Amino acid sequence: MARNSQAPRIAKSRVAKSRAGIRPRPGRARNENGNAHSDLTNGEIGLDALAGHAGYAVRRFQIWVFQDFIRTLGAVDIRPTQYSVMTVIGANPGLSQMAVAKRLGIERARLVHLLDSLEQRELVSRVKSATDRRSHALHLTARGRTALAQFKRLAAEHERHVAEKIGKENREKLLQILSDFT
Amino acid sequence: MARNSQAPRIAKSRVAKSRAGIRPRPGRARNENGNAHSDLTNGEIGLDALAGHAGYAVRRFQIWVFQDFIRTLGAVDIRPTQYSVMTVIGANPGLSQMAVAKRLGIERARLVHLLDSLEQRELVSRVKSATDRRSHALHLTARGRTALAQFKRLAAEHERHVAEKIGKENREKLLQILSDFT
DNA sequence: TATTGTTATACTCTATAACTATA
DNA sequence: TATAGTTATAGAGTATAACAATA
Numbered sequence: 001m002a003r004n005s006q007a008p009r010i011a012k013s014r015v016a017k018s019r020a021g022i023r024p025r026p027g028r029a030r031n032e033n034g035n036a037h038s039d040l041t042n043g044e045i046g047l048d049a050l051a052g053h054a055g056y057a058v059r060r061f062q063i064w065v066f067q068d069f070i071r072t073l074g075a076v077d078i079r080p081t082q083y084s085v086m087t088v089i090g091a092n093p094g095l096s097q098m099a100v101a102k103r104l105g106i107e108r109a110r111l112v113h114l115l116d117s118l119e120q121r122e123l124v125s126r127v128k129s130a131t132d133r134r135s136h137a138l139h140l141t142a143r144g145r146t147a148l149a150q151f152k153r154l155a156a157e158h159e160r161h162v163a164e165k166i167g168k169e170n171r172e173k174l175l176q177i178l179s180d181f182t
Numbered sequence: 183m184a185r186n187s188q189a190p191r192i193a194k195s196r197v198a199k200s201r202a203g204i205r206p207r208p209g210r211a212r213n214e215n216g217n218a219h220s221d222l223t224n225g226e227i228g229l230d231a232l233a234g235h236a237g238y239a240v241r242r243f244q245i246w247v248f249q250d251f252i253r254t255l256g257a258v259d260i261r262p263t264q265y266s267v268m269t270v271i272g273a274n275p276g277l278s279q280m281a282v283a284k285r286l287g288i289e290r291a292r293l294v295h296l297l298d299s300l301e302q303r304e305l306v307s308r309v310k311s312a313t314d315r316r317s318h319a320l321h322l323t324a325r326g327r328t329a330l331a332q333f334k335r336l337a338a339e340h341e342r343h344v345a346e347k348i349g350k351e352n353r354e355k356l357l358q359i360l361s362d363f364t
Numbered sequence: 365t366a367t368t369g370t371t372a373t374a375c376t377c378t379a380t381a382a383c384t385a386t387a
Numbered sequence: 388t389a390t391a392g393t394t395a396t397a398g399a400g401t402a403t404a405a406c407a408a409t410a
Contacts, residue, residue: 049269051364053337054344054353055247055262060287060363062244065237080237081400087231098368105242107401112370134368134409155235162236170359171236177352181242182233280391289378294393316386316391
């Protein structure tokens with residue numbers, strides 16, 4: 001083990017850690033609530049402490065959902081953010097990059113790269129705005145419209161996976177609870 | 183505008199885009215559903231197309247929740263993942279790094295850096311396991327236990343913010359729906 | 365002066381691979 | 388051989404700052 005070894009070790013630009021002298025009570029593990037692993041009697045790692053935290057559950061769920069989305073749309077190589085960009089442009093052709101970025105909560109600097117990639121694939125095109133020559137009007141190409149229709153069918157399949165995972169009613173309740181965040 | 187300008191432009195390792203000839207119908211914007219901005223009558227950007235997508239709502243909600251967590255625990259400089267690591271170690275002292283990583287769905291390589299930072303701040307310590315000298319038993323330091331108690335009070339305040347945002351009942355329903363992901 | 369799109373940088377997070385010391 | 392911890396690297400994603408063209 002490099003860390004904590006007695007031999008001097010080379011560390012590039014990282015602060016020295018774990019001074020060898022400091023070691024806490026290495027005896028029988030006792031948890032911070034005073035009980036000796038009472039939450040481990042089932043052999044699993046106790047996480048009661050995180051159970052009441054909305055953010056933790058939401059994070060884990062979001063990871064699952066995105067992974068399923070990426071898997072389900074893997075054959076067409078479209079990720080969630082790319083899908084959301086194409087969907088917004090498809091429903092609102094002519095939007096500027098700023099407008100799309102604001103609507104989706106994406107940094108405009110990042111949208112540049114997302115659009116570069118979609119434009120290379122000839123799914124989206126930038127058109128110079130006639131009224132404001134600083135801005136681009138965004139459109140789907142003919143190919144992009146056809147492709148988006150397919151992406152939407154796959155996304156619907158993905159939504160069915162979500163419904164299978166948490167239950168149809170729960171999915172609908174979830175969408176209702178989070179409707180402000182759409 | 184550098185992009186699409188007629189003058190030659192230097193592009194480092196990026197594929198040439200937007201051949202100047204190809205420009206889609208720049209006329210009146212018409213959306214891909216065939217209706218002319220029927221979803222824009224209120225002056226807002228239509229997103230009906232994303233409304234039924236659980237992943238999108240969950241992503242936006244998760245961003246909000248994490249930002250509030252980071253803000254609420256900003257004074258103690260603890261981020262969600264650091265909090266979850268300390269909480270699991272606090273509730274299950276003596277766990278190995280692998281066990282913590284698996285339980286929280288973190289890459290073990292990433293946990294190394296997370297623990298480096300927590301160890302530098304003397305909140306967590308690695309103790310060589312007596313039974314398996316490859317592994318470290320993880321413990322909170324005395325300082326870590328005191329600190330975690332304070333973090334938990336702040337996290338509880340954060341949860342109240344969540345309840346204010348989506349409603350007390352909705353928060354509880356959400357936790358129930360997502361209980362499998364804890 | 366302010367805004368749009370762009371470029372660039374830095375930092376976080378994720379995903380991998382390889383290395384070491386152990387088992 | 389396999390596993391635990393570590394190091395390193397590459398790709399997303401996020402957050403900023405600065406710049407040119409245009410308003």
